[in-house]
Amino acid sequence: MTKKEKILSAAQETFARCGYAGTTMKMVAEQAGVASGLVFHYYDSKENLFMVAGSELIDTMIAVLREKTADCRNGCEGLGALVKAYLDFTVENEKTFPTVIRCSPFSDDNPDLDREKIGAKFRQLIDLIEEFLRKGIEDGSINDLPVVQTAFLIYGNIVGAVRTRFLTPYKVPDLYEECRRFVMNSVCA
Numbered sequence: 001m002t003k004k005e006k007i008l009s010a011a012q013e014t015f016a017r018c019g020y021a022g023t024t025m026k027m028v029a030e031q032a033g034v035a036s037g038l039v040f041h042y043y044d045s046k047e048n049l050f051m052v053a054g055s056e057l058i059d060t061m062i063a064v065l066r067e068k069t070a071d072c073r074n075g076c077e078g079l080g081a082l083v084k085a086y087l088d089f090t091v092e093n094e095k096t097f098p099t100v101i102r103c104s105p106f107s108d109d110n111p112d113l114d115r116e117k118i119g120a121k122f123r124q125l126i127d128l129i130e131e132f133l134r135k136g137i138e139d140g141s142i143n144d145l146p147v148v149q150t151a152f153l154i155y156g157n158i159v160g161a162v163r164t165r166f167l168t169p170y171k172v173p174d175l176y177e178e179c180r181r182f183v184m185n186s187v188c189a
Contacts, residue, residue: 004042006032009096011043011053016098020050050099051117057100058121061089065128075136076188082132083158083183086125087176090162098166126151133187142187154183 001009010031014023025046029036043049068085072078090097129151136142161179164170172178 003032003034003038007034007039007042007049008053008056011039011049012057012096012099015050015053015102016096019102020046023050025049053099054102054118055121057093057096058124061086061093061100062124062128064089065125069128069132072132074139074141075132075134076141076184078135079129079132079142079154079187080180080184082128083154083180086158087161087180090165091176097162101163101166126155129154136188141189143189145187150187154187157183 007028011023011028014028014031018027023046025039026036028049029039032039039049043052065082065085069078069081072081130147133142133145133147133150137144137147157179161175164172165175
């Protein structure tokens with residue numbers, strides 16, 4: 001792993017643990033085992049580092065979702081695989097995924113961040129959901145529903161489950177499985 005990659009990984013873990021306001025470039029440097037100046041050299045500012053950290057996680061997640069859904073036979077199967085892969089990704093990346101939650105365009109943690117830029121990144125997940133809804137409506141595996149609104153409702157459900165798991169004191173047994181089941185029962189024919 002290069003020093004730049006170590007810094008990014010350290011930033012993802014530190015932002016996930018401490019949030020944007022609670023993280024300093026010095027903390028990231030210490031976590032990465034590098035000099036503070038090197039963090040600034042690669043990322044210029046804490047805001048830029050935060051945006052890159054969140055964006056990289058989203059890019060990785062989207063790649064994983066595409067891989068896990070590539071061989072699905074119909075829209076319903078693809079949507080089920082997407083929801084499962086998304087929820088699994090959050091667990092598999094437990095130490096870093098909260099960075100994505102904290103840089104969400106729906107987060108009030110950082111009102112001064114570029115919400116348009118962040119929103120465009122998050123839109124990729126919604127676009128994937130829409131893709132499977134359209135495919136399923138066409139192949140008959142998903143009920144004829146308004147695609148955009150349904151995609152946002154699904155997005156809200158899966159993101160809500162993740163936020164509940166990571167950000168609240170509630171320990172809901174089988175929350176992810178029930179979330180997936182709820183989504184599938186709501187849309188599949």
